[in-house]
Amino acid sequence: MDLFRVKPIDEKLEDNPLRPELGGLQLVLLGIGAIVGTGIFVITGTAAAEHAGPAIVLSFILSAVGCLCAGLSYAELASMIPLSGSAYTYAYSTIGELMAWIIGWDLILEYLVGSATVAVGWSGYVVSFLSGIGIHFPAAFCNAPIGYKGSWLFTGAVLNVPAVFIVLAVTTILILGIRESSRTNAVIVAIKLTVIVLFIVFCFPHVQPQNWVPFIPVSTGVGQFGWTGIMAGAGVIFYAYIGFDAVTTAAQETKRPERDLPVGILGSLIICTILYVLVSLVLTGIVNYRQLDVPAPVAYAVQQVGPSVAWLRPLIELGAIAGITSVILVLLLGQPRIFYRMAADGLLPGIFSRVHPRFRTPHVTTGLTGIVSATLAGLFPIGVLSELVSIGTLLAFVIVCISVIVLRKTRPDVRRLFRAPLVPWLPILGAIICLAQMIFLPVGTWVRLVIWLVIGLVIYFSYGHRKSRLNA
Numbered sequence: 001m002d003l004f005r006v007k008p009i010d011e012k013l014e015d016n017p018l019r020p021e022l023g024g025l026q027l028v029l030l031g032i033g034a035i036v037g038t039g040i041f042v043i044t045g046t047a048a049a050e051h052a053g054p055a056i057v058l059s060f061i062l063s064a065v066g067c068l069c070a071g072l073s074y075a076e077l078a079s080m081i082p083l084s085g086s087a088y089t090y091a092y093s094t095i096g097e098l099m100a101w102i103i104g105w106d107l108i109l110e111y112l113v114g115s116a117t118v119a120v121g122w123s124g125y126v127v128s129f130l131s132g133i134g135i136h137f138p139a140a141f142c143n144a145p146i147g148y149k150g151s152w153l154f155t156g157a158v159l160n161v162p163a164v165f166i167v168l169a170v171t172t173i174l175i176l177g178i179r180e181s182s183r184t185n186a187v188i189v190a191i192k193l194t195v196i197v198l199f200i201v202f203c204f205p206h207v208q209p210q211n212w213v214p215f216i217p218v219s220t221g222v223g224q225f226g227w228t229g230i231m232a233g234a235g236v237i238f239y240a241y242i243g244f245d246a247v248t249t250a251a252q253e254t255k256r257p258e259r260d261l262p263v264g265i266l267g268s269l270i271i272c273t274i275l276y277v278l279v280s281l282v283l284t285g286i287v288n289y290r291q292l293d294v295p296a297p298v299a300y301a302v303q304q305v306g307p308s309v310a311w312l313r314p315l316i317e318l319g320a321i322a323g324i325t326s327v328i329l330v331l332l333l334g335q336p337r338i339f340y341r342m343a344a345d346g347l348l349p350g351i352f353s354r355v356h357p358r359f360r361t362p363h364v365t366t367g368l369t370g371i372v373s374a375t376l377a378g379l380f381p382i383g384v385l386s387e388l389v390s391i392g393t394l395l396a397f398v399i400v401c402i403s404v405i406v407l408r409k410t411r412p413d414v415r416r417l418f419r420a421p422l423v424p425w426l427p428i429l430g431a432i433i434c435l436a437q438m439i440f441l442p443v444g445t446w447v448r449l450v451i452w453l454v455i456g457l458v459i460y461f462s463y464g465h466r467k468s469r470l471n472a
Contacts, residue, residue, distance in 0.1 A: 004096030005470050007345070009081060009407075009414055019360040021179045022254045024263035026186070027247050030330050031268020033185045034246045036192060036275060037327030041320040042121040043237050044280050045297025052233035053217040053225055054284040057277055059233035064273040066234075066437065067241045069430025070397035071269045072420040073404040075262035078248050079418040080407070082257030085341030086248040086334070087396045087403075092345065094403040094410070101464055103399045104342050105456030109449075110392035111246075111335035112369060115167060115328050116376035120144070122324040123162035123377075128296045129317040137162070144381040163377035170328045171370025174336075177359045178253045181333060188326040193275075195319025199298065200278050202312060206305045207285030217289075228440065235437035238393055240276070244269045245396065249334035262418040296320070332373065336365035346471075347464035391441050391449050394434040401427035401434070 022030070048056040077090040085092075088104035127142045143157035174181050219226030244265040251257045283292065287301040294300045298320065302313045340362040343352035356363040405424045407414070420426060 002470075003098040003465075006094065006096055007092045007470065009093045009411055019178055020253055020255050022182060022250060022260070023256070024260040024267075026182050027250070027254065027260055027264025028267040028271075029186050029189050030182070030250065030333075031244050031247045031264050032193070032272060033189050033326035034330035034334075035241055035244070035268060035272040035327075036189075036196070037118055037121070037240070037324040040196070040240070040276055040279050041298050041324060042124065042296070043240060044276070044283060045292035045294060045300075047233045047237050048280070048284055048289040049291070049293035051224060051229045051236060053215070053229070053289045054212045055216045055230050056233055056237075056284065056289075057280050058216075058230050059237060060273070060276045060280055062230065062234040062433070063238045063241055063437070064269075064276070066238070066397065066430055066433035067244070067269055067273075069426050069433065070400055071244050071265050073400045073427050073430060074244060074248055075265045075418045076404055076416060076420040077400065077407070078251065078261035078265065079258045080414055080416055082251045082254070082261065083341065084249055084252040084337040086245055086338060087400045088338055089251075089341055090403045091399050094406045095399075097347075097465075097468060097470065098460070099399065101342075101347060101460045102453060102456065103396055104338060104347070105453065105460075106392050106395050106449075107338050108335065109452050110396060111331050111338065112373050113376060113392070115331040115335070115369075115373040116163070116380070118324055118327045118331065119163040119167050119373070119377035120160060120381070122166050122321060122328065123160050125296050125299070125317055125320045125324065126162045126166075128299055129314070129321060132314065132317065144379060146379050147381055159378045161378070164374045166325065166328060167332070167370055167374035167377055170325065170332055171366060171374075173329065174333055174366050174370075175356065175359060175361055175363045177361060178250070178333075181329060185326050185329055188322045188329075192319045192323030192326070195315055195323070196275055196279060198312060199302070199316060200282055202309050203282050203286055203302065203305060206309070207282060209285070211285050211288050231437060231440040235391075235394070235441045238434075238437055241269070241272070241393075245393065246330045246334040249337040252337075258417045332366070332369055335369045335373075336362045339365035339369070342464075346467045346469040347460070349463075391438055391445050394438045395449075397434045398431045401431040 044056060047059065048054065052059045081089055081093055083089045086107060088100055088107055091103045092100035123142055127137045130137055140156070140158045141161045143155060144160055145155055145157045147153050147155045173184060216230070217225040219228060247264040247268065248261060251261060254260050283298060283301055287304050296317065299313050299317050302309055302316055339348065339352045342348045343350055352365050354364045355361065404420055404427045408423055
């Protein structure tokens with residue numbers, strides 16, 4: 001039964017080694033920084049071309065409903081348990097150590113692969129931008145050397161150098177401190193929101209309604225067009241919403257986490273959902289969805305409109321580059337703090353909980369995360385990486401929805417500064433939507449998730465279970 005032991009829900013931090021610098025606004029900006037990036041500038045086009053067509057709008061709305069249910073659940077748990085670690089910490093205080101380990105190990109996959117996925121999208125936009133000003137990057141050094149088309153293959157490329165570079169550069173910023181990272185993120189978010197608004201305002205008059213017909217293309221296979229395509233599209237793009245999840249990893253660096261975390265979670269989710277829907281409508285309205293399976297679909301769409309908006313393309317590419325950078329920053333900020341929390345609980349070696357004496361950041365785990373993420377970004381294509389992130393995120397959301405229901409039953413006495421409405425029905429709906437989207441992801445993605453979880457369980461039973469602080 002010690003596999004299901006739980007941490008005290010009212011655990012207090014007598015000595016917080018991390019620096020509490022963030023308020024509600026900074027958390028909203030962190031959420032927007034993580035959500036608005038590759039999902040809006042890259043995956044919107046590929047998901048429309050390969051899965052849903054113009055109905056990618058419905059995929060975004062469906063994902064948003066599931067995210068709202070999970071987001072409300074996150075907000076309630078964050079107001080009760082203001083510790084870093086996100087869903088891992090919430091599971092540890094509700095449904096036990098084993099499930100906490102599983103979700104923590106899953107979150108490691110989510111953030112590691114998530115930052116790598118976004119870095120590959122960043123590389124596509126940088127190469128496109130450089131090409132537009134006459135600087136041509138060698139194809140062998142801006143593409144993945146490993147591909148997947150039903151089976152693994154070698155593409156002939158050497159390494160995706162821009163993707164590796166941006167991960168390592170952002171990792172360096174994160175080691176320097178949370179205040180510096182937050183300020184950098186705020187500037188980048190302002191730039192990319194300006195660019196997105198310009199795209200919507202100036203491209204909307206060029207929408208051709210015939211590009212939306214048929215709005216739901218006829219199914220050509222499981223997961224490609226039709227309603228199954230909408231579901232598959234929702235599953236693939238779901239990782240684009242993990243920004244509010246990343247917000248909760250910074251709980252111990254927040255001034256008033258009980259109040260500010262719900263504000264950051266729900267504020268960023270609502271703002272970004274509106275932006276996703278508007279951009280996907282305009283994007284599929286100005287260019288036929290079949291043409292959007294390109295590395296930089298938004299910039300490509302502007303180019304197809306013609307000279308009247310040609311001035312927008314370099315701005316969009318710069319905005320995309322800046323915006324995607326902030327996504328990498330927030331994801332690489334979240335991953336080390338999950339490592340940190342798991343090590344602080346004894347489930348991972350103590351070296352992972354070390355904090356830099358000057359910068360007060362988990363520098364060991366930040367550096368390790370950056371190196372692994374850079375390796376993934378340099379070797380693998382965006383399609384394989386994004387599917388892995390989606391399934392990891394969906395599993396985390398299911399666990400959080402269940403945790404809210406469990407805590408309402410087992411600890412009704414605990415003070416909740418934010419209460420999710422319609423419990424248990426709303427969390428149940430969120431869990432069902434997330435599970436449904438997991439079902440429609442490719443079989444290969446499930447196989448890779450199971451392999452990852454098996455590796456995690458081996459580590460837990462050989463180390464974490466014996467070294468857990470709860471053993472004392």
